[in-house]
Amino acid sequence: xxxxxxxxxxxxxxxxxxxxxPAERTSAADVAPPARRRRIPSAGPPAGGGRGLLRLxxxxxxxxxxxxxxxxxxxxxxxxxxxxxxxxxxxxVSAIAADSEAIGRELTxxxxxPGIRLxxxxxxxxxxxxxxxxxxxxxxxxxxxxxxxxxxxxxxxALEFRVSGLNGLAQALGQIEQAPNASAAGAxxxxxxxxxxxxxxxYEDLFVAGSKTVLQQEGITGVAVPDSNFLxxxxxxxxxxxxxxxxxxxxxxxPTGGGLHGxxxxxxxxxxxxxxxxxxxxxxxxxxDRLAFQVLVKNSGDNQETQxxxxxxxxxxxxxxxxxxxxxxxxxxxTKVVTFRNINISGSFGTLVTLKVTVEPVAGEANxxxxxxxxxxxxxxx
Numbered sequence: 001x002x003x004x005x006x007x008x009x010x011x012x013x014x015x016x017x018x019x020x021x022p023a024e025r026t027s028a029a030d031v032a033p034p035a036r037r038r039r040i041p042s043a044g045p046p047a048g049g050g051r052g053l054l055r056l057x058x059x060x061x062x063x064x065x066x067x068x069x070x071x072x073x074x075x076x077x078x079x080x081x082x083x084x085x086x087x088x089x090x091x092x093v094s095a096i097a098a099d100s101e102a103i104g105r106e107l108t109x110x111x112x113x114p115g116i117r118l119x120x121x122x123x124x125x126x127x128x129x130x131x132x133x134x135x136x137x138x139x140x141x142x143x144x145x146x147x148x149x150x151x152x153x154x155x156x157x158a159l160e161f162r163v164s165g166l167n168g169l170a171q172a173l174g175q176i177e178q179a180p181n182a183s184a185a186g187a188x189x190x191x192x193x194x195x196x197x198x199x200x201x202x203y204e205d206l207f208v209a210g211s212k213t214v215l216q217q218e219g220i221t222g223v224a225v226p227d228s229n230f231l232x233x234x235x236x237x238x239x240x241x242x243x244x245x246x247x248x249x250x251x252x253x254x255p256t257g258g259g260l261h262g263x264x265x266x267x268x269x270x271x272x273x274x275x276x277x278x279x280x281x282x283x284x285x286x287x288x289d290r291l292a293f294q295v296l297v298k299n300s301g302d303n304q305e306t307q308x309x310x311x312x313x314x315x316x317x318x319x320x321x322x323x324x325x326x327x328x329x330x331x332x333x334x335t336k337v338v339t340f341r342n343i344n345i346s347g348s349f350g351t352l353v354t355l356k357v358t359v360e361p362v363a364g365e366a367n368x369x370x371x372x373x374x375x376x377x378x379x380x381x382x
Contacts, residue, residue, distance in 0.1 A: 083220055132166060158199045172185070186242075186243075203228055263300060265372060268355070285377050293343070298336075305329070310326070359372070
């Protein structure tokens with residue numbers, strides 16, 4: 001047998017997968033029906049799921065709202081505490097500043113006391129200096145909020161200038177007798193008084209203005225920064241060189257020495273507006289809630305006059321209106337304006353009334369004929 005035939009024989013394999021005819025035919029009835037495909041429900045919410053989600057959403061929303069409220073409450077408490085800190089500090093400053101301003105008023109009253117003796121003035125100044133020194137000590141004990149530390153330092157420095165000024169005035173007064181003349185002594189007093197003027201500038205520009213800026217930056221509202229003017233408004237010339245020289249003359253020459261004494265009424269102006277009352281004709285004055293009368297008083301003598309009383313009277317029926325004010329100090333030849341406000345003239349419209357102004361005579365005044373003036377006035381509604 002050839003090699004090829006042998007190979008063909010070796011690889012001749014029969015594959016009998018299927019018989020020519022099945023041994024047994026299965027009927028259609030015997031065949032089981034195909035399995036029914038089971039329907040899988042969609043992944044939608046279970047019965048009642050909408051209400052459950054709603055409840056969940058409500059709970060989440062309530063939790064968020066509660067968290068927001070809690071944050072706001074905490075912030076409110078923090079802001080309230082912060083505001084209280086600033087308010088407490090400014091309250092303490094206000095008390096000290098008010099005391100200092102009162103000391104300034106006492107100083108003005110002391111300096112302008114008619115007939116005061118040099119020794120009494122020196123003693124009074126020392127008492128005021130001690131009071132102001134206590135204010136400095138109280139200021140140094142305060143604990144300001146952090147952002148106000150620099151401004152607080154300015155507050156304390158303003159008070160220290162006041163102590164220094166009062167002490168300097170007392171020392172300068174003690175050297176009056178050694179001064180060559182009243183002008184030299186007055187110049188020394190004025191230089192010491194500059195510290196008092198400086199104190200008001202430091203207080204206003206560095207403490208008040210600076211504190212207001214800090215409060216704005218910190219978002220603090222409703223907290224006021226107190227004022228404190230050691231030298232009252234209207235008395236800017238009280239410690240000028242001319243005024244202090246005249247003060248020395250008062251202290252060394254007495255209240256009736258050194259020439260003529262006296263004041264006079266120059267005129268009366270109506271505010272608001274520019275109307276000047278005529279002493280010889282009827283004056284029609286328009287009334288308003290801002291009605292005021294400015295009385296012009298001139299020192300017609302040769303001496304500085306102090307504690308000058310000025311009175312305005314409106315002769316209404318049945319009860320006249322009377323108001324008084326005091327000019328602390330007025331130098332020779334100067335004119336001071338005294339303003340009277342809050343004059344209730346209701347019920348007197350269309351009626352001729354008399355308005356009288358008077359400046360009280362001072363010690364040593366000989367001519368008092370020009371110390372008063374009268375004006376006929378008819379009030380009308382504007």
